[in-house]
Amino acid sequence: MAPATPQNPELDRLYLDNAATSFPKAPGVYEAMLRYGQTIGASPGRGSYREARQGAAVLGECRRLIARLINAQNPDHVVFTLNTSDALNLAIKGIVFHRLRTDPDERIHVVTTAMDHNSVLRPLNALAAMLPGMFKWTRVPVDEEGIADPADIAAAITRDTALVAIVHASNATGAIQPIADVGRACRSKGVPLLVDAAQSVGHLPVDVARDAIDLLAFPGHKGLLGPLGTGGLWIAPGMEDRMDPLREGGTGSRSEHDTQPADLPDKYEPGSHNTVGMAGLIEGVRYVLDRGIDALRAHEVSxxxxxxxxxxxxxxVRLIGPRNPQRRVAVFSLVFDGTDPHEVAEKLEHDHGLLVRAGLHCAPGAHESMGTTDLGGTVRLSFGPFTTAADVERALAGIAQVAPVSAPG
Ligand SMILES: Cc1ncc(COP(=O)(O)O)c(C=O)c1O
Incomplete structure (x- = not known):
């Protein structure tokens, strides 16, 4: 008897968790990382020999491409961080600490929305615990689709408000917030706007000038198709005078001074860089620019x-969040009637090789607003630029088999 064909379960697995991190990455990403590691290796800014200069050129090119993608004028205002959470911490705490240092008697207030991620909420709660009576934040509610009204955000702004922080696209439901209108409202009140673009950069057009954004926190490892451990914060000109660094250290520049330099990006980038990661991220951003945001978005909408x-x-099976494709990105929260989301996710993986996520997805307010907290959250699927129409059919077939009701009545 012929031996059975060995089964490789890895071959049959379909990654549908691009909201966590994109996979696969863009062509050339891993090769560029290997090339940097094997043939350059040096730490930029730490020497004037050729390899150190090549490293500096990698960082400069990465900043330049990202600035082009988000329509920012000065690439040096793209500051590298570990991920989006790190960028959000820098923006939120940097602004609050600056205010505290320069205006110690003033109360400080931040506005955010019910859809925002723990990477915004936890820094805010940490500040509230650290500064009792001094620091407060307001959570603006959202409508049944999970979208905030810019008028409600404007109304929440008080004379103490130091920042409005809003997620661009929800990682729980895919809902897109009207950030351009929020940007206009913030400008008219003179309050800086921080946008959490974790689920939008690389998926949706993001234009910091058009949308009146002052701080843009973004991952390198999601829609920009770069490696894990990459991210950044774009800082509008002038905002650096209103935002303290959270860390100090060596920058390879102005070594005669034992205080942090004031110029960007060094002010916020102490220590050696993840240059291997940035070498990979360059290829990811190049891919996004070459394919074009409009084409990527058209594919996602289809x-x-x-x-x-x-x-x-x-x-x-019930979809949570907007049905209109123009009001969402390809992050889907599903409720399987009467079934625990973790159980569904396990079945989807075990029986159908579909890799999805279950639970609250680090956005407890989104689930409270959508009424899915008591259900244990939702089952989340998220597509990326390499997800195909055939993958969608395969996902739908698996979902139909796992769905608790196979036919009405
Ligand atoms: C909306 C949102 N904000 C922030 C984050 C945190 O991103 P990172 O993992 O890059 O820190 C995520 C991650 O999924 C997210 O979806």
């Missing part, structure tokens, strides 16, 4: 349309 149409034919 997948959204088909996925929602397929869900409509699947009894027992």
């Amino acid at each position: 997948l959204i349309e088909r996925f929602i149409a397929g869900l409509d034919e699947t009894p027992g």
Whole structure:
């Protein structure tokens, strides 16, 4: 008897968790990282020999490409961070600490929304615990689609408000917030706007000038298709005078001074860089620029349309968040009637090789607003630029089989 063909379960696995980190990455990302590691290796800013200069050129090119993508004028205002959370911490705490240092008697207030991520909420709660009576934050509610009204955000701004922080696209439901209107409202009140672009950069057009954004926190490892451990904060000109660094240290520049330099990016980038990661991130951003945001978005919208149409034919499964593709990105929260989301995710992986996420997805306010907290959250699927129409069909087929109701009545 011929031996059975060995099964490689790895071959049959479909990654649908691009909201956590994109996979696969863009062509050339891993090769560029290997090339840097094997043939350059040096730490930029720490020598004037050729390899150190090549390292500095990698960082400069990465900043330049990101600045182009978000329509920022000065690449030096793109500051590298570990990830989006690190960028959000820098922006939120940097602004609050500056205010505290320069205006110690003033109360400090921050506005955010019910859809915002723990990477905004936890820094805010940490500040509230650290500064009792001095620091407060307001959570603006959202409508049934999970979208905040810019008028409500404007109304929440008080004379103490130092910052408005808003997620661009929800990692729980995919809902897109009207950030351009929020930007206008903030400008008219003279309050800086921080946008959490974790789920939007590389997926949606992001234009810091058009949308009146003052601080943009973004991951390198999601929509920009770069490696894990990369991210950044774009800082509008002048904001650096209103935001303290959270860390100090060597920059390779102005070594005669034992205080942190004031110029960007060094002010916020002490220590050696993740240059290997940035070498990879360059290829990711290049891919996004070459394919074009409009084309990437058109592909994503076509997948959204088909996925929602397929869900409509699947009894027992409910989509949370906007149905209109123009009001969402391809991050889908599903409720499987009467079934625990973790159980569903396990079945989708075990029986269908579908890699999805279950639970609250670090956005407890989103689930409170959508009424999914007591259900244990949702099952989340998220597509990326390499997700195909065939992948969507495969996901829909798996969902239909796991769905608790196979036919009405
Ligand atoms: C909306 C949102 N904000 C912040 C984060 C944190 O991103 P990072 O993992 O890059 O720190 C995420 C991660 O999923 C997110 O979806």
